[in-house]
Amino acid sequence: MKRSDLLSGLFLIGFGLFIIREASAMKYSYVHGPGPGFLPFWIGVLLVALALILATMSAFYFYSEKERKANRADWWKAIRVAGTWVAFLFMIALADKIGFILSFVIFTVFLVSAVDRRSLSTGITVALAIAFGFYLIFVYAFGLRLPVGPWGF
Amino acid sequence: METLQNLSLGLSVALTLTNLSWCFIGVFIGTVVGILPGIGPPGAIAMLLPLTFKLDPTSAFIMLAGIYYGAKYGGSTTSILLNIPGEPSSVVTCLDGYQMARQGRAGPALGIAAIASFIAGTFGVLGLMLAAPPLARFALRFAPPEYFAVMSLGLTMVAYLTGKSVVKGLLATFFGIWLGIIGTDLFTAQSRYTFGQVELVDGIDFTVVSIGLFAVAEILVNMESRVKADLFKLPKGLRNLLPKLQDLKDCRFAFVNGTLVGFFVGLLPGAGATIASMISYGIEKAVSKHPEKFGAGAIEGVAAPEGANNSDAGGGLVPLLSLGIPGSNVGAMLLAALYLWGLRPGPLLIHEHPELFWGVVASMYVGNFLLLILNLPLVPIFVQILRLPYFALYPMVLGISIVGVYSVNYSFLDVWLMGFFGLLGYLMRKLHFPMAPLVLGMVLGKPTERALRQSLMMSQGDFTILFMRPISATLLSAAVIILLSPTVQRLSLREKKGPQRV
Known part of the structure; x- marks a missing residue:
């Protein structure tokens, strides 16, 4: 498991949800097109989706011995x-x-x-x-x- | 004929005493920045950006562009003498340049690097001069859907090509776009993500983010360990710096290879000079009659990558100045600078401000010549910069960063934010999140949103408008193909390989 990616992914999921929550307080669309909440909402959704992929894929990552040595905390x-x-x-x-x-x-x-x-x-x-x-x-x-x-x- | 007329206009702008001085200052700072490991052109440009607000935009752009391509010349010096790349794009130069220095040929290595940089840099500018105006004329047909498509393609390519992970590249891109839309909504004047701070109503200043991400974060990275290395002694006298005639003959193909690869790779947003130098090195080795000498001090192994990373500068300015689409960190910064000076980057820039475009082109010819002088007879003087103690350099950079950010709006919130972005930049580097997509996303965030919303207003909210127009449909299809290509590759290789990198 790649812990740094898992933590980044989880943080970004939370951040994406925050963006979505704030965007939902803005108008999503008007009669003639999208409103101020349209783009932030989709940015939030995409951030959550991508962060989920990052977090999920981190679980299937296996370090090589070389990487393990290089990643040791200094x-x-x-x-x-x-x-x-x-x-x-x-x-x-x-x-x-x-x-x-x-x-x-x-x-x-x-x-x-x-x-x-x-x-x-x-x-x-x-x-x-x-x-x-x-x-x-x-x-x-x-x-x-x-x-x-x-x-x- | 029209090109020559325009070039003479450019020369009349570039050869004024003022602009010559700014060109010299730019290439001088660029060389210094290139020589010093750990201080890159994005950080230097970010720090100097606030100081350019009082300048004429043409002079300011000439100076900033000088830093951009000047750093590429300087980057080879530390690669050859210290085996430490002054610039990421000079990594490949270490392979043969350092070996040449160990064999007592540091002079010819530096000489061929400067000559290759000059030849490829000059032809790169020629390419810029010939390619950008027709591309801008073509782009005049663009309406909001095409603008949205071209910006989406640019963002996708940068996310795809910079860094090892597309997912991380896209995350950085969307985070950057979010940063870009903070402030007042363009259409309804509603505040978005300002957290009740009046200072954020106009959004986060680009200089704050860029100085934090590049200057402050670079210092934090460099604070991890002390840089200490032994310098090779340089031979005295210009004659000992010049390569022999046989060296020049050996490098004939390397000059052409570096020029062409650098220019065409530079055209692609996100590919960058590092990739260009690696490709040209690979080609040079592949076609060489003695590939076994590569890595052991082959002079072509210095000429090809050095040529490529300089020609890349000309190529990289083509989409920036003709379409308003930057392809790298520095490109994004130059684009932001154009916005900050009150100009409208895009296809109309060359038409509305010919003195800027042609002045910059002409100044690049002059600048490349100045750099040849700075990097051949004067290189022993520049090498002395490497003796500057880093413990004095780092506080200086941090101090200039604070002054630079504070002087934009005289706001302490900006300075605090810079500190925050400094830490963010450091963490992004440690966690292998690419920086270029974030910066590009921030610069293009608002224009992309504007183009998308205008497109949807044109179609009364119908998204198919983006796919019904041939140019936007082609560009968006290209973006989708780029995005899907890693997945397709992964699926096809799934059985052969084990777990993949994320």
């Missing part, structure tokens, strides 16, 4: 990716409160020093250099309005 990789993504979201949340530049510096220091395991001084140097470059290019040269914190940057 938790270190997962932690690196999850850490980066969570830190990225944290930076987005922080940018709204303390400004983009400062939140970006914190994020970069974390990424370089904690995730990539470089020294703290390397992290701080890289973060300050890139943040300064961003400020120079986007704020100063392009005149973009980036989110600012209470310190005005």
Whole structure:
């Protein structure tokens, strides 16, 4: 059994049903043709049907030994990716409160020093250099309005 | 004669200082993006898209197209020197290019890659110039049913050809179409799937989705492991980069093979440069007098795939600029860019904006020449980019992504959504769901729905209108045949093979 496909299929069945439920609240057709609910309804139906096929076929899939080895979970990789993504979201949340530049510096220091395991001084140097470059290019040269914190940057 | 007149119009547009500069910037960024493994043209174009809003559409398109075909030149450099393809389409180049580098022939390998790219890229543009205008004129006969059929065929082909599983391709397509129709209904102004968010009334911005799926997801994939490899030293001096006369003679057929295969495969939505380079490599090996040398440093094994992946760029722009049907991730992004700049992609584009079409065509001739210079005498300088530490590159890309998305609408919801699509893109890669159908579905979602509903309004709700008109009936039949072909194949092979891939 291919568990990843089974889980994807089940998730997409649920998602397709949600689309159908929402579409059923919209008008399916008018006198002269389809309404706003027509396409979403059929998208939902097709998603459910295809996801059912995916989930069903996953049950009949047999891994080769090579695939089994290749698919073994590598938790270190997962932690690196999850850490980066969570830190990225944290930076987005922080940018709204303390400004983009400062939140970006914190994020970069974390990424370089904690995730990539470089020294703290390397992290701080890289973060300050890139943040300064961003400020120079986007704020100063392009005149973009980036989110600012209470310190005005 | 008319073509030459139009080309002179194009040259007058492309050779202005402004457009020459944008062309240079585009091919320069493209080369850098091609050289750097892990940062692809879709991610680069997605990040730069918001910055093009203030530009003239012709200049902006010249630059973005430059990134598209420029990356194909750069992709070979890492394949040859590091055995890591800078671009997916340069995978095949690793086979013989890296072997040549190991044998001390890195210079000629890079040289032949640049020359093959230049020849095939230039002939690919010639093909684009000759094929797109007549195709657009033919498509002027199209009414909504034909538009619906051609878009359905494009979506089907992309779902079928990208990735290993048609089911996953179709799931990605329908999810993309659903993303595309979020917002206000075109005919009744009813809100659909906006979840009460005013910011979603106009739909999800394409840049948000594309930057998330390509730039952010690419970084997440690259964060899994550190890229570390030893570079081969490049010989000094242009003379040592140039292939010998015998090398050029050996590659005569490879140039023709790469050009033709690349262009015609490029015409097919979804086939893409990777398939083109693999086919041309296979043909080259099959017709070679010494097939045993392939994989061990045959110079034709570098010339053919490199030619094919460059000629593919010209072929891929034919359906995009004549019909408004993109065939790849990058094509979908260029199409979205045309919409974002307020243009109407489709058969009328060439007629209504000849300066854009012919300007881009002419700029591609210029761009290919610039790339030959960038990739021959200047390649040792570009190789230094590979020494850039990745721990500095990744935060830079993520920072530019945030700035790019935020600057479109100054909305934090967009930035959050980008983060979500970044994770989605990462998961799609890990679960082997193809990305191109999703992007294409999103771009074509609304136009497809519009064409379908207009068709059904024409026929008072009668679906047979789609099958009663010869062009739409032919195109839809082709789509159905494509969809059914794996099932038919599977049934016929059922007894011979064991369980199939899903």
